[in-house]
Amino acid sequence: MADRVGLDEDEVSVGINPAPGPEVEAETETGPEAGSDISDVKSTIMEDKTCLTKKMEINVSEAEKRTGKNAMNMQEIYTVYLIETRPQDSQNDEDSSAPDSLWRRYSEFEFLRNYLVVTYPCIVVPPLPEKRAEFVWHKLSADNMDPDFVERRRIGLENFLLRVALHSTLSCDPIFYLFLTQENGWKEAANETGFQAKADSRLKALHATFRVKNPDKRFMELKHYGDELQSIISHLLRVRAEMGDGLQSAGHHMDVYAASIDDILEEEEHYADQLKEYLFFAEALRSVCRKHELQQYDLEMAALDLTSKKQQREELATGTVRTFSLKGMTSKLFGQETxxxxxxKLNVLEEQIVDGEELVKAKNLECDDFIKDAWADIEHFKEQKNNDLKEALISYAVMQISMCKKGIQVWTNAKECFSKM
Known part of the structure; x- marks a missing residue:
């Protein structure tokens, strides 16, 4: 375990570097004053038992990808995380200085946690975020260099530091304080505590599990509780990942269906234009009717005028007035005409009657021809309208049936995705 604690396990590509390159910072740099400082740090921290978050603001503010050579002179790519700390007292100061900052690799967080686990065996040490993504649905990358995964791990690392800093015992650990505040020397100070010699091997722990004769019932129940908690949460995460796949697949089917909606709407616009055409045809029909009404009105006026002329001719010929008129009153007052x-007057009326009869005849012929021609065209329009609307409405119905079938298929596929969750 001691050999593996200092190794960097978060690289994604490793290869022999044929040419000499710039040296990377060694993780085992020694601090000349590390041993002398540790006792002072410990005494200072132990004097104040309050949790570290009340005295210091802690943030893991960003992540950065770097390239360098490892201990075997092999090229590697790794991620470092920027830890920023600031005294809480300086937050209220308008002229507060910039926060102290240093970069740490994930493997250094692992080293710190291993130290805390060994040093405080009776404490439930907060966990680190996963080294590589597990329980992910396929749209999310499991690559530990993926920007989304790195960001989630940055948040997890910050949460780890805050949980340790909030713990009444762990927050007072001097190595943890050096991890936050000193670039170098903290690891040597941790090794000087001899914690690695105290680390129990997994084989020894497994052997003790099966060979212990008088286990404490409370810890047996606690172990069972831990196993059950792990099982339940793993199951929830696995279901969530499967649901993610199912939802994404169902969403894909719905996206395809939604994309086809635009084509359908464009096709519906075509049918709508055909209907609008016949909407405007209705006004054309009314225009023909108005023209016929005008011709009919002219015919009726001509016939009425002809009837009036014939009546005047009869009155002049017989000398009798059948109806009350201004002319009749004038004859009574001033005497009869010579x-x-x-x-x-009779001659004039005869000419007017002849002209009127010709006019009525012409108006009748004009109305008959208008009705004949108009009705023929209207019958043609009706036939055209029936064919066009029949074709359009049938095509529209076929389109709607096709769309409904597609919708049913989409929901069937989506239902299968949901049923597999």
């Missing part, structure tokens, strides 16, 4: 005057 024969010559009546004859002249």
């Amino acid at each position: 024969p010559e005057q009546r004859e002249a």
Whole structure:
């Protein structure tokens, strides 16, 4: 375990570097004053038992990808995380200085946690975020260099530091304080505590599990509780990952269906334009009817005028007035017209009657021709309208049936995705 604690396990690509490159910072740099400082740090921290978060603001503010050579002179790519700390008292100061900062690799966080686990065996030490993504649905990358995964791990590392800093005992550990505040020397100080010699091997722990004769019932129940908690949460995460796949697959089917909606709407616009055409045809029909009404009105006026002329001719010929009129009153007041005057008027009326009869005849022929031509065209329009609308509505119905079938298929596929969750 001691050999593996200092190794960097978060690299994603490793290869022999044929040419000499810049040296990377060694993780085992020694601090000349590390041994002398540790006792002072410990005494200072132990004087104040309050949790570290009340005295210091702690953030893991960003992550950065770096390239360098490892102990075997092999090229590697790794991620470092920026830890920033600031005294809580300086937050209220308008002229507060910039926070102290240093970069740490994930393997250094692992080293710190291993130290805490060994040094404080009776404490439930907060866990680190996963080294590589597990229980992910396939859209999310399991690559530990993926930006989304690195960001989630940055948040997890910050949460780890805050949980340790909030713990009444762990927050007072001097190595933890050096980890936050000193770039170098903290690891040597941890090794000087001899914690690695105290680390129990997994084989020894497994052997003790099966060979202990008088186990404490409370710890047996606690172990069972831990196993059950792990099993339940693993199951929830596995279901969540499977649900993610199912939801994404169902969403893909719905996206395909949604994309086809645009094509359907464009096709529906075509049918709508056909309907609009016949909407405007209705106004054209009314226009034909208005023209016929005007012709009919002219015919009726011509016939009425002809009837009036014939009545005047009869009155002049017989000398009797059948209806009350201004002319009749004038004759009574001023006497009857002379024969010559009546004859002249009769001749004028005869000419007007002949013209009126010709006009009525012409108007009748004009109305008959209009009705004949208009009705023939209207019958043609009706036939065209029936064919066009029948074709359009049938095509529209077929389109809707096809769309419904596609929708049913989409929901069937989505249902299968949901049923597999």
